[in-house]
Amino acid sequence: MxxxxxxxxxxxxxxxxxxxxxxxxxxxxxxxxxxxLDWLSNPAIRAPASNQSLDWPAYYRNVLNVANGDRIYQLSAPLHNGFAAEAILIDKHAQRYRVFFKPDTYEYTGNGAWFNWQTxxxxxxxxxxxxxxxxxxxxxxxxxxxxxxxxxxxxxxxxxxxxxxxxxxxxxxxxxxxxxxxxxxxxxxxxxxxxxxxxxxxxxxxxxxxxSYPDNAPVTTEEAKETAVRVQPDVFEKAINHAHAIRPDLRITSVFLPVKPGQPIRIDGQAGHILVRDRANNLIIDPVSGALLSTREGSQLSVHARISEAADPLHxxxxxxxxxxxxxxxxxxxxxxxxxxxxxxxxxxxxxxxxxxxxxxxxxxxxxxxxxxxxxxxxxxxxxxxxxxxxxxxxxx
Structure with a gap:
């Protein structure tokens, strides 16, 4: 031509x-x-810079105190230094909203709408x-x-x-x-x-x-199969301890909790692998017994899956x-x-x-x-x- x-x-x-x-x-x-943009528009997201590791069980207990019976769907570590830790809750009308906590003292700093700038x-x-x-x-x-x-x-x-x-x-x-x-x-x-x-x-x-990805193991306890379990603090702590013991290299970024019957606790994070989303590394925990059900490592994914994982970070x-x-x-x-x-x-x-x-x-x-x-x-x-x-x-x- x-x-x-x-x-x-x-x-x-x-x-x-x-x-x-x-x-x-x-x-x-x-x-x-x-x-x-969310950080600029919502003062609740701003928090003092902190280099200390997140105490996930303490963080979870404080979220429970603020939830007032609403379901806790996700807990996330601060995105960057100077950001608050964020939890996503679901109210009685099935509407999602966000609550924020200081990453050092886990003090509640305020709420945020589900449809923020990012979403x-x-x-x-x-x-x-x-x-x-x-x-x-x-x-x-x-x-x-x-x-x-x-x-x-x-x-x-x-x-x-x-x-x-x-x-x-x-x-x-x-x-x-x-x-x-x-x-x-x-x-x-x-x-x-x-x-x-x-x-x-x-x-x-x-x-x-x-x-295609390796399947996450299903929950094993009957209660978890039949109901959306509200995870007890001791079970949550057991799940986090599993993660630290089995994957000491894993930097936990998010913990997902059951909101439907049959859902487990899922712990996501990063472990030094190049161009993978947090979900490439996970641990699946039964929400009643706290037993470890399965793990996934980003380094063990197929070439096809690694290509899929790389798309979002690159885009x-x-x-x-x-x-x-x-x-x-x-x-x-x-x-x-x-x-x-x-x-x-x-x-x-x-x-x-x-x-x-x-x-x-x-x-x-x-x-x-x-x-x-x-x-x-x-x-x-x-x-x-x-x-x-x-x-x-x-x-x-």
């Missing part, structure tokens, strides 16, 4: 749905730092608040467009490494926006590649290529704490801007304004969006649907 053909493919992939791609990239970028942004970005099968399919399918955009963009710049240091020319607006689009595209191509590959993985995982930038999240956030904004600059470049190409008579920037963007025609209508329809469903969900809480 010649250069003109590659340019057409680049335009076909990025332009018609540029508004929707911009929305997906922007919400994903915000989602990278969504926990930090809202993640769901809006992941599936537009639509039913998961529909929304996830729509969003993850955009990864095909990202792949075409990335490949065609690099083909159009065969010596792309030279373009990394070529500043935009400013003698002509059309040339300036084209140079800026090229420059930001080259610098953010590494993140675009990660988003494209992980997005494709989410799509194929949804439709037949999901990895959300959580693989190196604040360093990776800050990097993803900064370059995520750059990726988002590509949709805008690409629209401007395309508008300049199709409108052919005379030199010196180029209209202001917003009308240029408007002309580009108008040229998207059906693509613009589809984009706005999906965005408005996602925002309306989000507002409806939040208003109904």
């Amino acid at each position: 010649n250069k003109q053909t590659w340019y057409k493919w680049h335009s076909y992939a990025g332009f018609p749905l540029a508004v929707f791609l911009c929305f997906i990239m922007f919400t994903g970028t915000l989602a990278v730092l969504s926990h930090e 809202t942004l993640r769901r809006l970005h992941r599936h537009l608040m639509l039913p998961l099968n529909i929304g996830l399919t729509i969003v993850s399918a955009t990864a095909f467009l990202l792949c075409v955009s990335l490949i065609s963009g690099l083909v159009l710049h065969p010596q792309w490494w030279r373009g990394l240091w070529r500043l935009p020319r400013q003698h002509n607006l059309r040339v300036f926006w084209g140079d800026l689009h090229r420059l930001t595209g080259l610098w953010s191509s590494w993140l675009l590649a990660i988003m494209a590959v992980t997005g494709l993985w989410y799509f194929v995982e949804k439709y037949g290529l999901a990895a 959300f930038g959580t693989w190196s704490g604040y360093w990776s999240k800050s990097l993803y956030f900064a370059f995520g904004l750059v990726l988002t801007s590509l949709c805008v600059t690409g629209t401007i470049v395309y508008a300049h190409r199709i409108r052919k304004w005379r030199r010196g008579l180029t209209p202001p920037l917003l009308p240029v963007i408007g002309a580009g969006i108008t040229s998207m025609k059906v693509g613009a209508l589809v984009s706005f329809a999906l965005i408005v649907t996602g925002l309306v469903l989000t507002a409806s969900t939040l208003a109904g809480l």
Whole structure:
């Protein structure tokens, strides 16, 4: 294919749905730092920095004191230093909410809604608040467009490494926006590649290529099989002791408690394995007897499962704490801007304004969006649907 053909493919992939791609990239970028947005907006999440290990049994007893009979679903360690420990509870109306505790004294610091910044942004970005099968399919399918955009963009710049240091020319607006689009595209191509590959993985995982994991052992006591057990403090302590004794390398991050009959205690954490979610390492405990039922280690998962595990840390930038999240956030904004600059470049190409008579920037963007025609209508329809469903969900809480 010649250069003109590659340019057409680049335009076909990025332009018609540029508004929707911009929305997906922007919400994903915000989602990278969504926990930090919660920290800023809810004082209960802020806590003194503490380097001491979490005393999980003491933490659990304090959660029980605050729960007032509500079911405890999950206990989590602080996400970062300066964050409170968080527990998720379920009230009598089956609604989830959050409670927070200082990680050193386990003093209760306040509540938080289930739909916080993190939950809202993640769901809006992941599936537009639509039913998961529909929304996830729509969003993850955009990864095909990202792949075409990335490949065609690099083909159009065969010596792309030279373009990394070529500043935009400013003698002509059309040339300036084209140079800026090229420059930001080259610098953010590494993140675009990660988003494209992980997005494709989410799509194929949804439709037949999901990895298989070792089964967690079932509960053994009759009471646990028949009822959603409220775990006693001594059983909880026994479970934590099992974890420390059997997996001394495990840094416990979350403990899940039964909320339905047949559910065990599940302890998740990290043990130094690269690019795995917390659930890759777990211990399954009977909630009545406290007996250890099974364990899972991230290092023993299949290659297929390790690929599946790597998708989330790579996609959300959580693989190196604040360093990776800050990097993803900064370059995520750059990726988002590509949709805008690409629209401007395309508008300049199709409108052919005379030199010196180029209209202001917003009308240029408007002309580009108008040229998207059906693509613009589809984009706005999906965005408005996602925002309306989000507002409806939040208003109904």
